[in-house]
Amino acid sequence: GENVEQHPSTLSVQEGDSAVIKCTYSDSASNYFPWYKQELGKRPQLIIDIRSNVGEKKDQRIAVTLNKTAKHFSLHITETQPEDSAVYFCAAKDRFQKLVFGTGTRLLVSP
Amino acid sequence: NAGVTQTPKFQVLKTGQSMTLQCAQDMNHNSMYWYRQDPGMGLRLIYYSASEGTTDKGEVPNGYNVSRLNKREFSLRLESAAPSQTSVYFCASSEVLGGQGGIYGYTFGSGTRLTVV
Numbered sequence: 709g710e711n712v713e714q715h716p717s718t719l720s721v722q723e724g725d726s727a728v729i730k731c732t733y734s735d736s737a738s739n740y741f742p743w744y745k746q747e748l749g750k751r752p753q754l755i756i757d758i759r760s761n762v763g764e765k766k767d768q769r770i771a772v773t774l775n776k777t778a779k780h781f782s783l784h785i786t787e788t789q790p791e792d793s794a795v796y797f798c799a800a801k802d803r804f805q806k807l808v809f810g811t812g813t814r815l816l817v818s819p
Numbered sequence: 820n821a822g823v824t825q826t827p828k829f830q831v832l833k834t835g836q837s838m839t840l841q842c843a844q845d846m847n848h849n850s851m852y853w854y855r856q857d858p859g860m861g862l863r864l865i866y867y868s869a870s871e872g873t874t875d876k877g878e879v880p881n882g883y884n885v886s887r888l889n890k891r892e893f894s895l896r897l898e899s900a901a902p903s904q905t906s907v908y909f910c911a912s913s914e915v916l917g918g919q920g921g922i923y924g925y926t927f928g929s930g931t932r933l934t935v936v
């Protein structure tokens with residue numbers, strides 16, 4: 709089945725810096741890749757997603773890139789702010805229409 | 820429009836006790852899921868229901884059972900709780916788009932923090 713690996717597990721940046729989180733997946737049939745943000749004690753919330761027919765998608769300070777050949781996708785956050793501090797999860801949709809999640813990245817943005 | 824509603828929010832059980840976690844969605848989604856979240860292990864799928872009347876095992880189904888009561892409701896039951904089932908449980912729902920669309924992103928409930936002592 710699908711396997712998703714996520715790196716790094718923790719990431720500390722200064723406010724205003726960029727942050728990049730990377731994920732790899734194993735099933736070449738996967739074609740949908742969402743990213744979730746989870747604040748402490750809260751539910752995961754979808755922040756951006758990308759389908760396999762595009763290579764990049766942007767939404768203000770957040771962007772996701774996808775390399776189908778290498779089977780990896782990345783989340784890019786520019787001009788980070790303290791409120792970006794959270795745990796971020798990547799996921800890939802498997803061939804049975806279920807999401808398989810990475811193990812999460814704890815992002816800490818220091819003022 | 821409440822989205823996905825889970826109850827209870829917190830629960831402490833003794834080893835061997837049973838309980839049912841309730842989940843309901845009002846978005847008319849076909850698919851529903853139960854995940855558990857443990858530190859450093861992300862979200863792992865316990866069971867899912869692709870549509871009303873069907874249920875399937877996920878990655879970590881042992882010790883759990885589910886019921887898709889109707890399109891809105893999907894419950895998770897622990898028959899004999901064990902300390903290893905201490906976790907945060909999330910219910911989620913999604914819609915399946917036709918053709919190449921696949922599923923849309925999940926909507927999660929607020930979670931149930933379960934402690935088994």
